[in-house]
Amino acid sequence: MKRPKIVVLGAGYGGLMTVTRLQKQLSSNEADIVLVNKNDYHYETTWLHEASAGTLHHDKVRYDVSSVIDSGKVQFVQATALKVDHNAKKVILEDGELDYDYLVVALGAAPETFGIQGLDKYAFSIVNVDAARQIREHIEYQFATYKVEEDKKPERLTIVVGGAGFTGIEFLGELGNRIPELCKEYDIDQELVRVICVEAAPSALPGFDPELVKYAMAHLEKKGVEFMIGTAIKEATPEGIKVAKGEDEIEEIKAATVVWAAGVRGNPIIEASEFENMRGRVKVDANLRAPGLSDVFIIGDCSLVINEEINRPYPPTAQIAMQQGELVAKNIANLVKGNTHLETFVFDNKGTVCSLGHDDAIGVVFGKKVTGTTASFMKKMVDNRALLMVGGVGLTLKKGKFKFF
Amino acid sequence: MKRPKIVVLGAGYGGLMTVTRLQKQLSSNEADIVLVNKNDYHYETTWLHEASAGTLHHDKVRYDVSSVIDSGKVQFVQATALKVDHNAKKVILEDGELDYDYLVVALGAAPETFGIQGLDKYAFSIVNVDAARQIREHIEYQFATYKVEEDKKPERLTIVVGGAGFTGIEFLGELGNRIPELCKEYDIDQELVRVICVEAAPSALPGFDPELVKYAMAHLEKKGVEFMIGTAIKEATPEGIKVAKGEDEIEEIKAATVVWAAGVRGNPIIEASEFENMRGRVKVDANLRAPGLSDVFIIGDCSLVINEEINRPYPPTAQIAMQQGELVAKNIANLVKGNTHLETFVFDNKGTVCSLGHDDAIGVVFGKKVTGTTASFMKKMVDNRALLMVGGVGLTLKKGKFKFF
Numbered sequence: 143m144k145r146p147k148i149v150v151l152g153a154g155y156g157g158l159m160t161v162t163r164l165q166k167q168l169s170s171n172e173a174d175i176v177l178v179n180k181n182d183y184h185y186e187t188t189w190l191h192e193a194s195a196g197t198l199h200h201d202k203v204r205y206d207v208s209s210v211i212d213s214g215k216v217q218f219v220q221a222t223a224l225k226v227d228h229n230a231k232k233v234i235l236e237d238g239e240l241d242y243d244y245l246v247v248a249l250g251a252a253p254e255t256f257g258i259q260g261l262d263k264y265a266f267s268i269v270n271v272d273a274a275r276q277i278r279e280h281i282e283y284q285f286a287t288y289k290v291e292e293d294k295k296p297e298r299l300t301i302v303v304g305g306a307g308f309t310g311i312e313f314l315g316e317l318g319n320r321i322p323e324l325c326k327e328y329d330i331d332q333e334l335v336r337v338i339c340v341e342a343a344p345s346a347l348p349g350f351d352p353e354l355v356k357y358a359m360a361h362l363e364k365k366g367v368e369f370m371i372g373t374a375i376k377e378a379t380p381e382g383i384k385v386a387k388g389e390d391e392i393e394e395i396k397a398a399t400v401v402w403a404a405g406v407r408g409n410p411i412i413e414a415s416e417f418e419n420m421r422g423r424v425k426v427d428a429n430l431r432a433p434g435l436s437d438v439f440i441i442g443d444c445s446l447v448i449n450e451e452i453n454r455p456y457p458p459t460a461q462i463a464m465q466q467g468e469l470v471a472k473n474i475a476n477l478v479k480g481n482t483h484l485e486t487f488v489f490d491n492k493g494t495v496c497s498l499g500h501d502d503a504i505g506v507v508f509g510k511k512v513t514g515t516t517a518s519f520m521k522k523m524v525d526n527r528a529l530l531m532v533g534g535v536g537l538t539l540k541k542g543k544f545k546f547f
Numbered sequence: 548m549k550r551p552k553i554v555v556l557g558a559g560y561g562g563l564m565t566v567t568r569l570q571k572q573l574s575s576n577e578a579d580i581v582l583v584n585k586n587d588y589h590y591e592t593t594w595l596h597e598a599s600a601g602t603l604h605h606d607k608v609r610y611d612v613s614s615v616i617d618s619g620k621v622q623f624v625q626a627t628a629l630k631v632d633h634n635a636k637k638v639i640l641e642d643g644e645l646d647y648d649y650l651v652v653a654l655g656a657a658p659e660t661f662g663i664q665g666l667d668k669y670a671f672s673i674v675n676v677d678a679a680r681q682i683r684e685h686i687e688y689q690f691a692t693y694k695v696e697e698d699k700k701p702e703r704l705t706i707v708v709g710g711a712g713f714t715g716i717e718f719l720g721e722l723g724n725r726i727p728e729l730c731k732e733y734d735i736d737q738e739l740v741r742v743i744c745v746e747a748a749p750s751a752l753p754g755f756d757p758e759l760v761k762y763a764m765a766h767l768e769k770k771g772v773e774f775m776i777g778t779a780i781k782e783a784t785p786e787g788i789k790v791a792k793g794e795d796e797i798e799e800i801k802a803a804t805v806v807w808a809a810g811v812r813g814n815p816i817i818e819a820s821e822f823e824n825m826r827g828r829v830k831v832d833a834n835l836r837a838p839g840l841s842d843v844f845i846i847g848d849c850s851l852v853i854n855e856e857i858n859r860p861y862p863p864t865a866q867i868a869m870q871q872g873e874l875v876a877k878n879i880a881n882l883v884k885g886n887t888h889l890e891t892f893v894f895d896n897k898g899t900v901c902s903l904g905h906d907d908a909i910g911v912v913f914g915k916k917v918t919g920t921t922a923s924f925m926k927k928m929v930d931n932r933a934l935l936m937v938g939g940v941g942l943t944l945k946k947g948k949f950k951f952f
Contacts, residue, residue, distance in 0.1 A: 272694045275733065279684070279691035286684040289677045328680065 146173050146478055149233060149242035151223045151411075153179035153207050154187060155460040156442035157248035158532045159467025160474075165212045167475035175216045176240060178233070182207055182220050184532075185271050187250065188460050189525065191309060193274035194401070195316030196282070196324075197500065200271050205541050210533040223249065226415040228435055244437050244474050247411070248467065251443035251458060254405035254421060260378035261304075265402040268309060277401060284398045285328040297396035300336040302383055304375050305404025306346035308457075308496055311358055313403055314339055315499035318365030337367045338395060340385055341404070342374040347496065349457075354504040357513050361498050378402075406458060408444040420446065423455075428486040430470055439474070441466035447489060460528055462489055495521040551578050551883055554638060554647035556628045556816075558584035558612050559592060560865040561847035562653035563937045564872025565879075570617045572880035580621045581645060583638070587612055587625050589937075590676050592655065593865050594930065596714060598679035599806070600721030601687065601729075602905065605676050610946050615938040628654065631820040633840055649842050649879050652816070653872065656848035656863060659810035659826060665783035666709075670807040673714060682806060689803045690733040702801035705741040707788055709780050710809025711751035713862075713901055716763060718808055719744055720904035723770030742772045743800060745790055746809070747779040752901065754862075759909040762918050766903050783807075811863065813849035825851060828860075833891040835875055844879070846871035852894060865933055867894055900926040 148164065150157050161177050168175070185204040192198035207218055225234040226245065233240045253267040266277045281301065288298040301317065303310050317337050325332045339346075339362075346369065347355045359369060370385065377384040382397040408422025417424045417432050423446040424432055430445060432438045442463035446455045456462055466487060473484045495505030495517055503517035512520060526542040533541075553569065555562050566582050573580070590609040597603035612623055630639040631650065638645045658672040671682045686706065693703040706722065708715050722742050730737045744751075744767075751774065752760045764774060775790065782789040787802040813827025822829045822837050828851040829837055835850060837843045847868035851860045861867055871892060878889045900910030900922055908922035917925055927948040934943040 272691075272734075276688075276691040276695045279688040283681075283684040283688040286677075286681040290681045329677075 145171070146243040147176065147241065148173050148244045148246070148474055148478075149176045149178065149240055150246040150248060151178050151233065152248035152250060152442070153177060153181075153184045154248060154250045154442060154463065155528060155532075156463035156467040157246065158184055158207075158210060159464045160246050160248060160441070160471045161216055162210055162532055163468055163471030164475060165215045167471060168215070168478060170215045173478045176219060176242075177207065177211060177216055178219045178221055178223055178235070178240065179207060180220070180222045181271075182218075183271075184210070186525070186528065188528075190268045190270070190274045191313040191403075192316050193271065194266075194268050194277040195313060195320045196278040197316045197320050200275050200278075202541065203274075204271055205533070205537060210537060223411055224414060225411060226417075226438065228415070228432075228438055231437070242437070244477065245439065246470055246474070247409075247432075247438065247440045247444055248442045248463070249409035249411055249444055251406035252409055252422065253402060254407040255402065256405060258375055258377065261375075261402050264378040264380055265304065265400040267402050268313065277399075281399055282324065282327075285324050285330060289328050289330060295398070296334065297382060298398045299330065299334050300338065300382070300395070300397040301399040301401070302395060302397040303337070303339045304383070304400065304402040306339050306341035306343075306369065306371065307404060308347070308494075310339060310341070310403040311347055311362070312497045313401065314362050314367050315365075315497055315502070318362060318367065319499045319501075321366065332366070335366070336397075338370060338397070339367055340370045340373050340375055340383070340395075342372070344372050346371060350494075350496070350504070351506065351511060354506075354511060354513065358496065358498055358504050361502055365499070375404075406443060412440075412444050423458075429473060429484040430466055430487050439470045441470055447487065449489070456489055456491075459494070461492065461494075464528065464531060465489060495524055497521045550576070551648040552581065552646065553578050553649045553651070553879055553883075554581045554583065554645055555651040555653060556583050556638065557653035557655060557847070558582060558586075558589045559653060559655045559847060559868065560933060560937075561868035561872040562651065563589055563612075563615060564869045565651050565653060565846070565876045566621055567615055567937055568873055568876030569880060570620045572876060573620070573883060575620045578883050581624060581647075582612065582616060582621055583624045583626055583628055583640070583645065584612060585625070585627045586676075587623075588676075589615070591930070591933065593933075595673045595675070595679045596718040596808075597721050598676065599671075599673050599682040600718060600725045601683040602721045602725050605680050605683075607946065608679075609676055610938070610942060615942065628816055629819060630816060631822075631843065633820070633837075633843055636842070647842070649882065650844065651872075651875055651879070652814075652837075652843065652845045652849055653847045653868070654814035654816055654849055656811035657814055657827065658807060659812040660807065661810060663780055663782065666780075666807050669783040669785055670709065670805040672807050673718065682804075686804055687729065687732075690729050690735060694733050694735060700803070701739065702787060703803045704735065704739050705743065705787070705800070705802040706804040706806070707800060707802040708742070708744045709788070709805065709807040711744050711746035711748075711774065711776065712809060713752070713899075715744060715746070715808040716752055716767070717902045718806065719767050719772050720770075720902055720907070723767060723772065724904045724906075726771065737771070740771070741802075743775060743802070744772055745775045745778050745780055745788070745800075747777070749777050751776060755899075755901070755909070756911065756916060759911075759916060759918065763901065763903055763909050766907055770904070811848060817845075817849050828863075834878060834889040835871055835892050844875045846875055852892065854894070861894055861896075864899070866897065866899075869933065869936060870894060900929055902926045 183204040189203040193200040193203050222236040255261040284298040374386045382395050384392050387393040412419050412422045424440045425446045430439050443458040449456050493507035497503045503521045505517045522543040529538040588609040594608040598605040598608050627641040660666040689703040779791045787800050789797050792798040817824050817827045829845045830851045848863040854861050898912035902908045908926045910922045931947040
C-alpha cells in the first residue's frame with residue numbers, strides 16, 4: 143500500500159508547528175511528509191520590525207529549517223509554490239510540481255495596499271528578512287548621505303510609518319531606540335530627525351483598550367514620534383507621501399523612508415489557485431479545510447476564522463497560526479491512521495502584547511492589562527514560547543530573547 | 548608687548564604635529580596658538596580606506612582634537628577656512644575671520660578628477676569620515692537591495708575602483724576581506740560580486756618595485772579583483788563608467804559603486820588665496836614657506852617639495868606631513884623667541900608600506916623589501932607610530948592597531 147503524502151507549504155509559525163507535530167505523531171512508515179519553503183530558514187515574522195529598525199540583527203530572527211525537522215521523516219524542498227491545482231491534487235512550483243494526498247497551505251501574508259497609488263513602488267513593507275535588511279540599510283544610507291551632501295535635504299532624516307496598528311506601533315517603538323544610536327553613528331543632531339506615524343482610522347491600535355493605547359502613544363511621543371491619527375495616505379511618491387487634510391486639501395510630507403505597515407492580505411497563491419477568498423484569505427470550515435475540499439487545510443494568515451463573540455475575523459497572528467498548526471497535525475495524523483473523526487478548531491486567546499521598544503510594552507494577558515517592564519517581560523516570554531513550541535529547549539536557548547544579569 | 552599669534556589651519560597629520568610640538572616648545576606667555584579645524588576630531592586619512600570598506604569602524608579612525616591639545620596653551624576653533632588674505636594677515640572663515648602673525652596651512656588634499664566628466668557627481672572619493680561612512684553604507688545598501696528586487700540588477704554587486712595607486716590598492720585589499728562578509732550578511736553568492744580596478748597608467752602602484760607590484764596584484768586577484776591596467780576612465784555616469792578600449796572604442800562597465808582613488812590635489816583654499824600653485828600645491832621654500840611670504844608656512848598635501856634625486860615632487864604622505872610639522876614648529880618657536888635662524892627641511896624617507904587587507908602588505912622599509920605578515924606588521928607599526936608621535940602612549944593604546952593573542 144502506498145503511503146499517503148502530506149505536503150506542507152510554508153515554514154512559518156503554522157507550517158513548522160504542523161510539521162514538527164506531524165513528525166512526532168507519525169512514523170516514517172505511515173506517511174511521507176514534505177515541507178516546501180522558499181528559504182532554507184524560518185524567520186520570526188513577529189520580530190521583523192526589530193530587524194527592520196536595526197535593533198536586532200536579522201540572523202537572530204531566523205533559524206535553519208533543518209534544525210527543527212526530523213530528516214528521517216520529513217523531506218524538505220526549497221522552492222516557491224505558485225498555485226494549487228486541487229482537482230489534480232498537485233502543487234505547481236516555480237520549477238516543477240508536487241502531488242499530495244493531504245495539503246496544508248501555511249504561506250503567510252502579503253502587504254495590502256488598499257489600492258493606494260505608489261505604495262507598492264515607493265514604500266517599504268516589513269514582510270521578510272530580505273525586506274527588513276533593506277529597510278535597515280536604507281535608513282542608514284539616508285543618514286550617511288545627509289551628512290555628506292552639501293545641499294542638505296532634511297527629508298532624508300524623515301521616516302513615515304503608514305499605520306498605527308500592531309506592526310506600525312512595534313516598529314515605532316524600535317525606531318525610538320534606534321534613532322539615538324543612528325544620530326551618534328552619523329554625528330547628526332537628533333532634533334533634525336522626524337518620525338511620523340500616519341493612521342487613517344480614528345485611533346491607534348484599533349481594538350486595544352483605550353487606556354493602553356493612550357499609554358503607548360504617550361511613550362512613543364516622548365521618544366519623538368509625531369502621530370497623525372485619522373489621516374489617510376492618498377499617495378506615495380518618490381519624494382514622500384500625500385495625505386488628506388480636511389475635505390479637499392492634500393498635504394505633502396517629504397520623507398526619504400516610507401514604511402507601509404497598515405495591512406496584510408493572504409498570500410497571492412490563494413487567488414492564483416482560485417480558492418473562494420476575501421483579500422487572499424479563505425474562510426475555512428470548522429476543521430480548517432478549504433470549502434468543499436476534504437484534503438486541503440489552510441492555516442495562518444491565509445485562513446479566516448470568525449470570532450463568534452463579535453462576529454468578526456480573528457486578526458492573523460502567530461498565536462492563532464500555531465494553534466491551527468497543532469490542530470491540523472492532529473487531524474491529519476488521525477486521517478492517516480484511518481480515524482476519520484476530525485477535531486474542530488477553537489481559538490484559545492492567551493492575550494496580546496505589543497512591544498514599544500526593548501524596555502516597554504502594553505498588553506492584555508490572560509484577561510489582565512499590563513504595561514511597562516512587566517509587559518516587556520511578558521512579550522519576551524511570548525517570543526520565547528514560539529521557539530520552545532517549535533524547536534524545544536535547545537532552539538530557545540540558542541535563539542531566545544534573554545538578558546543575563 | 549603683544550604676544551605673537553600663531554594660527555594653524557587643519558588638524559590632520561601635519562597640523563596636529565605642528566601644534567603638539569609648539570605647545571611643548573612655547574609657554575603660554577610667549578605666544579597665542581590657535582588651531583582651526585572643520586571638525587572637532589582628527590581622523591587618520593591613511594586609514595579611511597578601511598572605514599570605507601567597512602572593515603574598521605569610523606570611530607576607530609578618529610579621535611577628539613581636545614584629547615591631544617593643551618587647552619591652557621592652544622585655543623581650538625571649530626570652523627571652515629575659506630581663504631588666506633596674506634596682505635592683511637588674516638584668515639577668512641566661513642563665519643568670521645582670524646588675524647595671525649604666523650600662519651601654518653596644513654589643510655590636506657582634495658580629490659583630483661583630471662576633468663573626467665561625471666566623476667565629481669557619480670563617483671565617491673575616500674576623502675574624510677563622512678565620505679567613508681557613506682561609501683560603506685552605499686555598498687551595503689546595494690547588496691541589501693539586490694537581494695530584495697525581483698528584477699535583479701547584477702551591477703548592484705559591481706564595485707569599480709578608479710586608480711591602482713596607493714589608496715586604490717589599499718582599498719581593494721580591504722574589499723577583499725569585506726566582500727565575503729557582505730555576501731554572508733546578505734545571503735549573496737560571492738560569484739555574483741565583481742570588483743574591478745581601472746588604472747590608466749601602464750602599471751599598478753607606479754614607483755613601486757615591480758616585484759612587489761606583481762605580488763600585490765596576484766594577492767588581490769586571488770581575492771577576486773579584476774584589473775584593467777592601461778585603461779583610462781573616460782566618463783562616469785549614473786550607471787557606471789565608460790572606458791577607452793583601443794583607439795576609438797568605448798566600453799561601458801555597469802557598476803552601482805564607483806570609487807575614485809586615482810589622484811589628489813591641494814585644498815581649494817590654496818587657489819582661493821591666490822598662492823602660486825600647481826593643482827592646489829605650493830612649491831614651498833627650503834623652510835616650507837610660501838614663495839615671498841616670511842610668515843606663511845605650508846605643509847602636508849598642500850605643499851610641494853622636490854625630491855632632488857629624481858627631480859620630481861615627493862608624493863603627499865602622512866610621513867612627510869608629520870616631518871614638516873615638526874620642522875615648522877621648531878622654526879616658529881625659534882622666531883617667537885627672537886632666533887631668526889631657520890632650519891631647512893630634508894625629508895627622511897623611512898619607507899612605505901602598502902596594505903593588502905588585514906593580513907598582507909608590501910613595502911620598502913629602511914631600504915628593504917618586505918611582504919606578507921612582516922609587511923602587514925610593519926604597516927600596523929607605521930599606523931601606531933603616527934598616534935604615538937601626536938598623542939603619546941595613552942592615545943596609542945586607545946586607538947592603536949593591536950591584536951592581543
